[in-house]
Every structure is written in C-alpha cells, then in structure tokens.
Amino acid sequence: MSIPAGDRAAATVHVAVSIEDAFEVFTTEIDLWWRHGRKFRIAGKRPGRLVFEPKLHGRLFETVTFDTRQRTFEVGQVLEWDPPRRLVLQWRGVNFRPHEKTFVEVTFKEVPGGTMVRVEHRGWSNLPDDHPARHGLQGSAFSRMIGMWWGELLTSLREHAATDE
C-alpha cells in the first residue's frame, strides 16, 4: 500500500465581501474571528490575543497572560506576502521539534458575489526522510504537526503511539 496523499489538507469558504476586505479580515483581524477555547488557542480560557503582523516575514503569535505575566508563543511566520490574493505562512506548534514545520497557504479569489478563500495546510513532506511521520506508521509525529490545535487528538494519538512502540 502506498502512502496516501496525506500531505495536504484543504478547506474552502465563500464569503460575501470584497477580496480586499476578506484579506484584511483574515490577517489583521484574526483575533476577532479565530475560535476560542483550549482546542484552538494556547491561552485556552486565560486572557490572550492572536496577533498577525501583516507583512513579509511578519509573525503570527499568541500572547497569553498567566496570572500577571504575559508570554508570547510564535505560531507562524509570513514566507510569502501578496495581498490581497495570497499568503504563505510557516506554521509551527508550540510542541514542535526544531526541524518540524508545516506550511499554510491562503488564497483569495474574486468570484461572483464575493471572494473564495482557500486554506491549504501542507505537512510532513517537509520532514526529514528518517522522520517516523514520513513512513506514516506512527501517530506521535504527525500529532505534533498542528501543535496548538490538538487537545483531544494529541492525547489519543499519543496513547496510540505508546501502544505501537
């Protein structure tokens, strides 16, 4: 059995606003629409904010307030910046190893009645050849790839990986 084309995940949405507005909302207003909760934000229920620096090499980071101290977690970095049509982010979860990277490409296309926004999240082909995720047979490696999102999934995959090993 060959490894499925599991390197990329894609999602698309039609939004009834102009391409300029769609791009602006997606980037500079990310904190206003990005879902809340432990599954989606490092902050969980603590006070925190997602910040997208709208420029090439800009960062996407989350600030979280623990008691009185504020900490910053970098999630992404802008690798390509072509407003209002396209951007590419390097995406790293907080629990990634240094060499583990994924990439998120967001494209905006003018269509009748609005803008089509497509997100493609590419993953493990960027990992070294000897990385277990490349062989697709162990859960732990790719469970780390999305990092901040994997509340429940991380746990189940870790358990699964532990029983494999």
Place this chain on the structure above:
Amino acid sequence: MLRRSGLVEERVLEEDARVRVYGLRRAPFEDLRSWVEDVETLWTGQLAAFKEHAERTRPPLDRSAKSKKDRRSP
C-alpha cells in the same frame, strides 16, 4: 518486519502458546487519513468563523462593488 512496521499485530492464543495469530491493524492507515480529515475539519470550522465575522463587519460585496468610496462612509 510487518510486525515492526505496525501494519500487523501478533496475538498468542491462550489455549496454545505455540500458535501466533497475525491480523492487519487498521489504526496506522486510519491515522494517516484522520490527520487530513481532522485538519480539514478544523480549518473548515475556522473559516466558518472567519466568514461570519467578515460578513457581519464588512459591507456585502454587491454594495461595495458599486462604489468602494461609498462603502467606507457610514
């Protein structure tokens, strides 16, 4: 080798320790598929939230298409 790869699992029958039963494990294949499915589900949810916020805070395209200048005015 198949056993090391995690593709098959080995079971020893209680009744007869000499017998090894091998079965295909579904989990590794399902993990591969589930990575993509889960990422797509999560992004679909985020994009729905994005759409809701964008359409609530920005003018509908039809109106903005007529005059970009006008849509900025209250």
